[in-house]
Amino acid sequence: MTDKRMTEDEVVAELRPGMTIGIGGWGSRRKPMSLVRAILRSDLRDLTIVSYGGPDVGLLLAAGKVKHLVYGFVSLDSIPLEPHFRAARESGAVTVSEWDEGMLQWGLYAAASRLSFLPLRSGLGSDVPAVNPDLKLVTSPYADGTEYLAVPALNLDAALVHLNRADAAGNAQYLGPDGYFDDLFCGAAERAYVSCERIVPTTELTAAGPVQSLLVRRSDVRGVVEAPNGAHFTTCEPDYGRDEAFQREYAQAAADPEAWAAFTARFLSGDEAAYQAAVAQFATQSLEAVR
Amino acid sequence: MSVQEDVRPEVDAATVTRAEVCIAACADAWRGDGEILASPMLTVPTIAARTARATFEPDLLLSDGESKLIAGTWAIGETPPADAVEGYVPFRRIFDLLWSGKRHVMMSPSQIDRFGNANISALGDFARPTRQLLGVRGAPGNTVNHPTSYWVPRHSTRVFVERVDMVAGVGYDRARAVGGDVERDLDIRRVVTNLAVLDFGGPDHCARLVSVHPGVTVDEVVATTGFALDIPVEVPVSRLPTGEELRVIREVVDPRGLREKEVRA
Incomplete structure (x- = not known):
């Protein structure tokens, strides 16, 4: 089997301005956030984003990467409305296709089934x-x-999804409560990229969960990225839950331009390793504040 | 044949709160629904659905709001016991289920008009809203596929409007214009508010006042509704919860009293 391992930056190097990109997960749940953060560092722009949206959409909007948005909602779940999404809509910064949630599934399914x-x-x-x-x-x-x-049909140039486990060939597995629509996003896309908490040998996949948990087939996948904590700050159960303290910090910062500049400087100005280090420091500080 | 003794605890009306009246009124939305998925949003409807199943509507299906169907009764805000799982309903199967018609949702509109068109999407001009709300979410599909009810925690002319800015949930006039399956299946059962219960049993399925909660006058409802309501000559008072319902609400489903935070009388 072909070894499809890549880094986030290698994935983003294969994307082009103006592309239509689908992002898996649901709201603030199991989002491919390390891939989204790599897009933030790139010069990609004018993207059309298709998503059951959460902070993936919020961050891309805040960075001015999005020209058009296709969604059923954009929510942080425990915070009902994504603040950057609200701001972008109220300032008219983005054009939108607001669809019923079920329509989005149907559009992806049509594309994956090669129906118009x-x-x-x-x-x-x-x-x-x-x-x-x-x-x-x-x-x-x-x-x-x-x-x-x-x-x-929602034909995608690329799909980005984050699952719990995958092998190097792109067979990917969810271990949490819901597969969401990640397989449909991959099927609807010209090129699908899977990030995961851990790349494991194929033999370990069925040891970790039932065969039904193997949601994404390697024949739909072009690249696999190992991204521990890569869904942060969204849920990635059972590996970790949502980082609610961080999400609150994010939402508060998003409400104010100065606070957002400070948030960006602290968390989003470096690479993924710098992000994870800043998040670890934030967690330590929060703990100390509690004491 | 012996006459069975009524063993239900008696209700002391003076202790029943407005929130508890609202819960009984919301629970009644699912009365007679049988074996369908009851999907409440917000706190009062969630307490109501669990109370309905624990008392008069035992065959309802209820989910944990994530991906599991849960048997039995559990407290709001608590994780249901692991051994109470009776089914798997990830979001994709929720769509399957709602398209099959075997569901009854209770949503909370930011605006609703006299034919039941409901807005949860955005206020103002859609192209550039003055206030972005949740988006249409599942409301368009819910309303044309299965029964829908609404819960309005604060009855006001801001919510009950002549015209909603964006139709997310479909109302009766819109459904009639579409015809076919949509007109046949549109079924908005009731709107429960902190003041009253409405349905769409007026002329041409327009909004009708069904009952006012204890202590509320018809005039109060009229003054806080931004369109003409159909008002029967005699408007009954909303029922109180039964003793058994009150026990379930207070001791089992909502021992921490979250209901009182959502409803101000």
């Missing part, structure tokens, strides 16, 4: 078609003649 659209009832009667004039209806060719929303 899939019919869906969800969205009909709401203002989703009104604010997304590119959406069209389709009539059943059968006797019922029912009209559906024709959810267009």
Whole structure:
């Protein structure tokens, strides 16, 4: 099997400005944050981002990387609304396709199945078609003649996902509560990149969890990145939960330009190792503050 | 045949709080639903769904809000016992389930109009909102696929408006315009607020006042509603929780009293 191991920066070097990039996970859960941080360090811009959004979307918006956003929501879960997303929407800094959550799945599934659209009832009667004039209806060719929303395929240039384990060939495994839509993001993409907590020999995958936990197939994957704590500060259960203290710090900083500049200087001005070191120092400080 | 003695504890009306009345009214939304997934958001509906299952609607399915279906009754804010797991519902299967129609959600709108169109997405012009809210999330799909109810913790003219800025949850006039499956399946059961219970049983499915909570006047509801409500000649008072419901609410589901933080009478 081909060894597909890469670094975050090598993944980002394969991406181009203007690309459509799908990001796996859900809200502030199991997001490929080390890959997102690598994009922040790059000169990529004008991206179209497709996501069940969380801080991945927030950070990319704050760094001015996003031209267009396709989403069902952008949330930090324990904080209902992503602050950078709110700011970007209220300042008109980004154009959006706000879809029903289920439409996003259907668009990814259509792309992964090489269909141009899939019919869906969800969205009909709401203002989703009104604010997304590119959406069209389709009539059943059968006797019922029912009209559906024709959810267009979300064809991605690249997908970024973070799972718990993977082998060097790109077989990837989730060990937490939900696989989310990571396999569909990979299937919908021209090139999919998997980051994971730990790269293990193939033989260890089924020792760690049931065969059903092998969510992503290597035939869908172009690169594998070992990224311990790579989903920080989102959840990556059972390896770790969400860093709520850090997320609060992030959200507070995001509300104020000066605080955000300080946050960026402290956490996002260096490479991934510098980020992880700054996070470790933040955790130590928080502990001391509690004492 | 012997006459069974009613062993339910008696209710001392003076001790029942507004939040507890709201919980009973929310619980009634799921009455008769049988074996479907009850999906509450916020605190009061969550307490209500668990109370409904623990008392009069035992076949409801309830999730932990993450990916598991949970049997039995557990306290709000607590992790359910590991041996109570009865099913697996990751988000993808929630979509399958909601598209199948076997679900009844209770959402909280930022705006809702007289035909039940609900906004959780954004305020102002959608292209550049004055205030971005949650986004449409699952509301468009929920409303046209399965029963929907709403919980409004603070009844006001800001929430009950003539026209919502963005239709996320579909109302009856919109559903009629679409026709077909959407019109047939749209089923907005009730809107429970801190003051009253509404449904859409007025002319052309417009909003109707069903009951006012104890201590609330019809005039108060009218003054805090930004559109014309259909008001019957006689407006009943919302029911009190039964003794058994109160016991479940106070001792089992919400011993810490989180309900009182969400509802100000």
